[in-house]
Amino acid sequence: MSTKRALLTIGVLLGLWKGLALLIQQPYLPSPEAVLEAILKGGLWRHFLRSSFRVVVSLGVALQGAVPLGLLMGRRPEVDRVLRPAIYFLYPVPKIVFLPVVLLLFGLGDLSKVAIISLIVSFPILVASRDASRWVDPEWILTLRSLGAGGWDIFRHVVLPATLPHILTALKIGIGTSIAVLFFVESYATEEGLGWAILDAWGRLDYPGMYGAMAAMAGLGVGLYLVVEMADKRARRWMGPE
Incomplete structure (x- = not known):
């Protein structure tokens, strides 16, 4: 746009x-002016920064875990055969049901919030990475191998360019999911974050503050989406014309 x-x-x-x-x-x-005034008061930025930290770390953890595992499953059928039953079993399950277990393992602080967001976001990224790497044209790989290319060269020049658009698309979807889960996990055991700020303002009938926090959370999601969109465009320029 x-x-x-x-x-x-x-x-x-x-x-x-x-x-x-x-x-x-x-x-x-x-009115929009009243909401803007509530945003500019200053207290909302602390919540915005805390929420940004939680969601950015969660997305980073999800990428670091899901992408390598997904690529490995896609390129190594024996690994896929071992892990596929677990993926099929867990993928349809709403991961939020594991929240009590996550709280028992990681406590009530940021670690549990990051863990549950990462868990929920990682599955679509893992499946997208696996499926994209599985359908890489084998002729491209054979051509590079005939020219003496090693494993890193094949990954850099074939597997990564072929799978990166799918991974970034899954990440864009994951951003929306992570913001939704962020609101939920910030509704308990915290006094920082945009989710808490929304519910706190709602409980105090501070409607400008409530809408201001909602606008800030929407802005966080849009900002992260635009960052990934720019990364996608840069990646496509790096990969060159198809």
């Missing part, structure tokens, strides 16, 4: 919001 279209979309949404707030005239739907 171009910058002009993005700004136009934001302007239209803010205009609709403003008009609806003027029409309803109720405290539970404050």
Whole structure:
């Protein structure tokens, strides 16, 4: 989406919001100016930074664990045969049901929050990595091997370019999932984070503060998505034309 279209979309949404707030005239739907004032008060940034830390670390942990394992399963059928039953069994299970176990293992702090977000996000990335590497054209690999290429050369010039778009697509989907789970895990045993700030403002009937925290959480998700989108474009330039 171009910058002009993005700004136009934001302007239209803010205009609709403003008009609806003027029409309803109720405290539970404050004006955009009141929400902006609540955001600029200063206290929200502490929660934004804490939530950013939790979700970025969670995505990093998920990538470091899921991508290598997925590529290994895709390129090594014997490894896939061993691990595939566990993946098939666990993939459809809503991972949030493991929250009590995660809390018992890692406590109530940031570690348990990072662990449950990473667990939930890692499965789609693992499956995408495995499936993408499984369907790499074997003729490309044979061609490089005939030219004397080693394992690292094959990975860098064939496997990685073929699988990276699929991995980044799974990561984009995972960002939305991680933000949703972040809200849930920040609703207990913490007094920091945007999820806690939303519920705290809601309980105090501070509707501008509530909407401000919601906007900040949405901005966090959009910002992370745009970062991955830029990484995707850079990766495609690095890979060259198909």
